[in-house]
Amino acid sequence: MARRCGRATSLLSGQIHFCSRSATKSAVWMCLCLLFRSAAEAGLYTATDQIISLTPDTVPSVLVNSTAVILVEFYASWCGHCISFSKTYKTLARDIKEWKPAVDLAAMDCAADVNRFTCGMFGIRGYPSIKLFRAYSKPESTGQILRGFPRDLQGLRHLIIDKLEKHEEPWPPACPPLEPASQAEIDSFFETNNVQHLALIFENVNSYVGREVTLDLLQFDNIAVRRVLNTEEGLITKLGVTEFPSCYLYYPGGNYTRLRVNIEARTFYSYALQRLPGVVRSGKPPPVKTELLQNNTEEPWKPFNRSRVYMADLESTLHYSLRSELAAYPSIRGAALNALKKYISVLKKYFPGRPMVMNLLWSADSWLQKQTGDAVSYEAFREILDNSEQLPDTALPEGLTWVGCQGSQPHFRRYPCGVWTLFHVLTVQAMNSSDPQEVLSAMRDYIGIFFGCRPCAEHFKTMAEESMAEVITTKMAVLWLWTIHNRVNNRLAGALSEDPNFPKIEWPSPELCSACHTVKENGDHKWNQEEVLPFFVSYYSKNTILTDYLEDESLILEKQREKHASEARKRVGRQAGEATGSMTNPLSTQPTAQEHEEEEDNEEEEEGPQDEAVVDEEARYVDGAEEMVSKTSESPWSKSDLGSRRQVHRKLSIVGIRMREQQEDIVDLDSFVNRHYKAKALRLAASSRVKQRTLQRKEEQEPAPVFGLGMELDGGLGMVGLQPLETHFNIDVGQPGKRLQKRELTGEYFGAEVEMSHRRRWMTALSIGFSKVDISLCVILYFLSFMCLLAMYLFFKNRLRLRRAKTALP
Template identity: 70%
Template sequence: MARRCSRATSRFTGNIETHLRKLETSAVLLCLCLLFPSPAEAGLYTASDQILVLTPENVDSVLINSTAAIVVEFYASWCGHCIAFSPVYKRLARDIKEWKPAVDLAAIDCAVEENRKVCTGFGIRGYPSIKFFNAYSKGDSTGQDIKGFPREVQGLRQRIIDKMETHEEPWPPACPPLEPTSQAEIDIFFETNSVEHLALIFEDSKSYIGREVTLDLLQYENVAVRRVQSTEEALVAKLGVTEFPSCYLYYPGGNFTRLKVQIEARAFYSYALQRLPGVVRSGRPRPVPSDLLTNNTEEPWRPFNSSRVYMADLESTLHYSLRMELAAHPVIKGEALTSLKSYVSVLVKYFPGRPMVMNLLKSVDSWLKGQTGAEVSYTVLREILDNSAQVPDTALPEGVRWVGCQGSKPHFRRYPCGVWTLFHVLTIQAKTSGGSEPQEVLGAMRGYVHNFFGCRPCAQHFDAMAQESLTQVNSLSTAALWLWSRHNRVNNRLAGALSEDPHFPKIQWPSPDLCPACHGVKKTGEHSWNLEQVLSFLLSYFSSNSLLTDYLQDESQVLAKQRERHETQQLALRRIERKAREALDSITQPPPSQPTQEEDEEEEEEEEGPEEEEEGAEGAAAAAEMGGKASEPAPWAKPEAEVGRGRRQAQRKPSIVGMRLRDVQEDIVDLDSFVNQHYKAKALRAAASSRVKRRSLQRKEEQEPGPVFGLGMELDVGLGMAGLQPVEPDLGLGMGQQRKRLQKRGLTGQYFGGSEEVEFSQQLYSHRGRWMSVLSIGFSKVDISLCVILYFLSCMCLLAMYLYFKNRLRLRRAKVALP
């Protein structure tokens, strides 16, 4: 035994670096197996329990020629003793998790029909049974029975150490020597090893602390652990050791110092040694403090107090939870909708947020409670989150600003850290604010993680923990402690995984440095938690009065940004609507090359502007002459806009089925109709000017009737129907009234030499010309003549074609001979 141990010591000290490098790949693969469980899982154990689940497909690859020793439990899922032992076996797996490169745990359910042949092959007759398989076991090996094994973690751990010490050759490459060291070996240790720290644990011969700490530091570089028995007098005298157990750090040149720990026990030794300067996990680069100040992340590094909680982390968690994770669910319904309502309700009750954040959470909670349907749309929910209604003093800052949860790289910590912190705060607030339901916060957390948390394996692991023991929570205090213990369990499972930040290793929290009173030791030397002190620490650490507000965005700035964003969105929305209207109008509007009706009207308004000003001036002068009625508007008076609009409608050019005729500055003059050889446009302007003058001098009871609507000059664009346009009111008057009006206008003597008969005949002819203009839809007589000729020619052409084809058919008719 001594000779074998000596060979093991010599071999390990000479090739430690080679063995560790060979095991880096296997350690990473083991971590990946823990993070991504196999679909084949045993009845009492899952991969999240850090126990290998054996099946007929993987049993040979796990047990045969393995570089690590394997401890296997053979059980039946229906066995009551197996069910009672399973929690102990799970705790053992968590306790010796750091031993995995040298020792690993496995289990197989013999009650499963497919596994029956495997269990029979290993000679299993009863349950539970535990076997120890050496490293590099052969294919015909059936393992070593561990008979009468204890049902508690410490006893099982020590039995495994005993098996490791009696391990046959070859020795597991990753396992350091477990036998006691001597003065001679210590004197030449640094000549054959390149580690920075050598830890010497002095203990009695019956103590297991030295061997346990040695295996606990198995996955760490730059530190080596050796056990020294109290009987090694020379070394004990050299270092002046008086207490057993005790730990000393030994350096080249014979320098040494005692390791300061709160209690001389395994857990405190392991924790202190793992945090020595330069000590890192195998395969990980050394964390350099200056790296945190470099631009490793998207934002500059924010110095923070690791013993406090920051509100910036909580608000960042809310933003990512409500705006990022929920956005992956366009429609939320069923169980997910119920979980969302419970989640928001708990936030409203217990989140210690700023007033504007609480106002937003209340509005979201009120909206969700008002939704009676089976589903909700996230798009509508997002409008509530963004406060689209612009409720005063209501906002949730956008973006993330991690402080206490920031990592050394963008993929470390952050949101998972924020989720744990958020729910710790909620459980403590429920405790301090006098909540009545112990599982209210935990139930909301479980529902949210199950339905919305993006990491699905993480959600499954958490749901498995909740299903296992959440029913045991019967008070608000136990709710806070349950969440704390499960958080530590997750830290234990993920310690050493690829997701662990080397600057912030996952430990059992709170550490002895942060809360010394939380830690204790049992009579057996095992570490224990003082739950009363732990609860007191949690109440203080996560209290709303202890939250730091550093790095928070100012409320006024947040609200101002929200208003600015809302105004920008509204402006963009109006721009889109305007473009949509323009696109719709372009379907019915004329081509851009032709002047539109609005442009024509604007040109007419510009031309008529001076005349309207003159008319207004003349009207004002006439009103001044009327005496007492000058201060009141005449009943017939219309706004200038209406007068101009009526005149534009009277002068509007005709259009045919969406096509506008060219603008005619002057109509073709008919010498028979207008002997005065004045153009129509000038006559119309002169008549309009005279009519306005006459109206301004007319009494209220002598007002001329409103415009009479007749067949207009413009065809409807869409339907091709003639519209109604106001025509000259002169057409509806009698002959005497027309003479009187013409006399008032002063046109008789000016244009027609004072002959009433000539005047009347010319007026009738003028009216007949207007009706002809209406019927011809604005065409001249030449245009009408051309249309008639073309129509006649087309008819003659069709008749000729008909006669031609009729003759051809007659010629082709077959001749029938008579008998």
């Protein structure tokens, strides 16, 4: 609603003199305020009720110089009649929501200490009291008191219309004409108005349907509504009108057609007219055509049946809820942990998912129930969601595939739609539960704590606190959630979050369930709950959920296995990196001065720029080595040479070399080889005083034994052993600047190395990864074990000999 805030001095700033009250009355007032202090502070209306809560600070901006007519209720939160009337007032706010540019509702709690002076200034003496403030009210205006106002919805609605018709100038600018139209006006209507549709509602003089529909279409463009009385014989004869009320669509040139509705009543007229072609809400973009959405390359439109639920939406909701929304809480503790346990428990019991999804929910629930502490980490919970234990046929699909909840734009519908759909499905599946509030309480707690839209969460909690306690059966739980959902749709209708292709309406629509809609005796709309419940049970039944656009279970499980295998390789790489890093520290010998010199030179060379060709070659080399790791079963040295390689492991010792920090979780095999090769070069340099360059430089070093990386991992330490390369390893080092022509990994040794003594090979295989202290301790333990066994043997042998000697005596 558009407003202009006047800066004129209001009554609040003037000097106002009130008559003194008796001491007795003041004492009673203070006692009541103290007694009902919490109720006064809370009030009877919240932001979800679409009623403006007035305070002394907001009165000038809301009531003074407003472009709309404001209806204000002055109440006391401790007043029983006020509490009873609040339900009707809330319903009125929802019923005339579309009238807001012309009419708005407000309320002030006079029981609150901060409001008592203002209520007295407006002359409020009893509760509830209603005052009407006309458009463009002056600062000194105290409003028009409505004495004896009706206490029912229809009476209040008609009272507002009567006041609008009698409104003095200036007229509320947003309010359309409410007086009956004549034939002359209709004949020349399109000459002065640029609209696509003109709706004529024929009715009796005492009927309010035409004026109500006119105000209902107030916020929509390309349509106008006019009221025509049954006394306008010319139009009635021209259009052949025989029923009152009835609605006809009139077009230029005198063409017309009757608007077909299930029941000739206000609600059905309004719904049908708002969905005519070209009719859009003011300020909203027109709906996007399906053809344009299908041609969208970013995310093509998925054709779907609007009368069915899709499993893809439910699984996408679970993925976002469990993997994205919960991830905002690294540690889940206290009330949040209890809410999560309830949420997963309800999903396990009532979610109508595929077998692999149900297996995962059972696994997650079992894990949560075993957690006896006050907190769990999300990382641990995420491992359960990702099925790190690799339980068979257990997975929750990753990624989002919205079908029935897709929007015309990426920011429309999707996850909020999925949440509503999920909990509607759960309430229907839980109709045989012994606890009628089981699903609702889980939904309340989850949304209240984890739902990302915090204002939405607070609104839902407020609505749950108001009426959820009244739910005593599972059928009532289904209908309660339906009622709350419609209240939210009513509040969000016309908001920026509303998708033009999917307007917020009270659901189900007459197209989906015509039997769900009926009218009261006075013509007001009424929900036929006896038909709504069977419709919900059928619509959200697990037997009617469509499985279109779902990825095959076997593909999902295969992707999960590949993901776990990739993560396992990365973990092995990290362990190998940590093991190789530990070898950079000198163990027993100190580096010589020459080695210090070589280390400094090498560090300077490492900090310099590298040849791009060499870098590219090294990248290819690492890729090839990683491929060999993933295909160990096919490698030539994984079978016949396995025993011999285990016998020739050597204890690695690289002295005086500082390893560069590991940047990734992948083992850089080339760098590993280069570092060992550099160590050999350092040892040669120490004896020959000839400076050699590393493999990372353009020039190659002098021929020397080149070592490869054996891919076998030590089972106890997770270390990687270095092994010499093959004798046929060809490196052309004759000319400086030549590149390596062939680089490969192998498990064979040079002939000189194979000629080691059997004892040396045996000790090397035993001592890899162990220090001399470790070996000494093992020998001592074996010796002590042997001595213990020998002592036990001698003890029992002597005891048996003594027993035999005693039995031999006469």
